[in-house]
Amino acid sequence: MLKWSKRRAHQFFYLALFSLFVLFSLLHNQSASRLHGGMQKEDSATRSSFPTYLTTNSSIHKSSRVLGDSEWAKACGSSRSYKRKLRRSTRYQQPRRNRQEKCDIFAGRWVYDTVSYPLYDEGGCPYMSDQLACTKHGRPDVEYQRMRWQPHGCNLKRWNGSDMLEKLRDKRLMFVGDSLNRGQWISMVCLLQSMLPSGKKSMSPNAPLTIFTAEEYNATVEFYWAPLIVESNSDDPVNHRLDYRIIRPNSLFKHASQWKNADILVFNSYLWWRSGPKIKLLWNADDEICEEADGLDAMALALETWADWISSSVNPLKQRVFFVTMSPTHLWSREWNPGTEGNCFKEKSPINIESYWGSGSDLSTMKMVDSILSKVDYRVTVLNITQLSEYRKDGHPSIYRKFWETFSPQQLENPASYADCIHWCLPGVPDVWNELLFNLL
Structure with a gap:
């Protein structure tokens, strides 16, 4: 016991x-x-419930307030040089291959295909843009519409509009970027719209966010104008031709609030960082003094903010995010035809030089973008359209598009002086970008 x-x-x-x-x-x-x-609770009182992601340069600026037109007009009364500089590199490495690829679908050649291409008729797409409708505006040749991308060592799954619509059922597919991304969006709309009966498809009026709806699939294909990714004075989809560009490198609230609930996001940003004078950096909405940076530094800051949002806000089990690499230009014919002084004007066939690389694709930018994308590796799929588009000097509108500006008699006498060697005719190259997207979804 x-x-x-x-x-x-x-x-x-x-x-x-x-x-x-x-x-x-x-x-x-x-x-x-x-x-x-x-x-x-204290944090939520000082910032929006939807986060604005900040770089180390701007960690004290947490306002999610969106600037109005009058505030942009008064911004950056004076400026100073931006101090941080990126390491410049001329050594190029091909962007990372996506892990799910059994072969590199981005390495290959263009073949002439009169049986399957074009994938739609330019005149049969009621949503075609006059900026891209080359046949409508007098282009006499049609061979550029009949080119198919053939990867080395494997075949792409052929485009099937019904399959794509099934992939989009009950989903939002949104393209985000500038006019090049808008061209890819129009291509996707034209690829799909013929599969839908009359009265079961619609397009919203042109706005920062423009929406094509496929009613029977409860699906939308959308385009959101955000040419510099972060908030900027160029966010108006019509009135954005300004003397200089201002960005808020730490402010993504305005744009991300539009795209955060999309199921499939396709981002593009490149061309707007290369043109014009230095870009002004407005770190705080109330700052009177801005910093000035070159395009590469400014683009890196914007993409770092974007990558922070991707890292903390994207659920890879529910959302797919794609980043489209730079779309090349063909401004100097001497690069593919030494001794000439033209551009893409009158070009009717692709470049047949294996691994051709022109000045329209900047190596330092490619390296910087790939470095940032590597930090969000499994959340973002790279749509590497650069090399395959480099071969297509024949794919641009050249003079065969609607121009809104008036040209001088001297320019009209020399059509190459105003040829558009930046955008792409439709049907054409952007259709193949969407075929690649279809294969990766």
């Missing part, structure tokens, strides 16, 4: 000690939870 009582006493002692430990742990966790909750 005594032996049993001692054992019972020891058990009671250890039980009491264990109970005290559990009680202490619970009290500690509740205290920590209240402290954490208090910090979150």
Whole structure:
């Protein structure tokens, strides 16, 4: 009996000690939870519930306030040079291959295909843009519409509009970027719209966010104008031709609030960073003094903010994110035909030089973009259209498009002086970009 009582006493002692430990742990966790909750509550009072992601240069500026036109007009009364500089490199490495690829679908050649191409008729797409409708505006040749991309060592799954619509059922596909991304969006709309019966498809009026709806599939194909990714004075989809560009490198709230709920996002940003004078950096909405950076530094800052958003806001189990590499230009014919001084004007066939690379694709930018994308590797799929588009000097509108500006008699005498060697005719090269997207979804 005594032996049993001692054992019972020891058990009671250890039980009491264990109970005290559990009680202490619970009290500690509740205290920590209240402290954490208090910090979150305090944070939410100073910033929007949807985060604005910041670089190290701008960590003190947490306002999600969107600037109005009058504020942009008054911004950057004076400026100073931006101090941080990127390391310049002329060594190019091909962008990372996506892990799911069995072969590199971005390495290959263009072949002439009169059986399957074009994938749609230019005149049969009611949503075609006059900027891209080359046949409508007098282009006499049609061979550029009949080129198919053939990867080395494997075949692409052929485009199937019904399959694509099934992939998009109950989903939002959104293209985000500039006029080049808008061209890819129009291509996708034209590829799909013929599969839909009349009265079961619609297009919203042109706006920063323009939406094509496939009613029977409860699906939308959308385009959102954000040429510099972050908030800028160029965010108006019509009135964006300005003397200089201002960006808020740390402000993504305005744009991300539009795209955050899309199921499939296709981003593009490149051309706008290369043209014009230095870009002004407005770190704080109330700053009177801005910094000035060259296009590469400014683009890196914007993409770092974008990558922060991707890292913290994208659920890869529910959303797919694609980043389209730069779309090349063909401004100097001497690069593919030495001794000439033209551009893409009158070009009717692709470049047949294996791995051709012109000045329209900047190596330093490619390296910088790939470095940033490597930080969000599994959340973003790279749509590497650069090399395959480099071969297509024949694919641009040249003079065969609607121009809104008036040309001088001297320009009209020399059509190459105003030829558009930046955008792409439709049907054409952007259709293949969408075939690649179709294969990766």
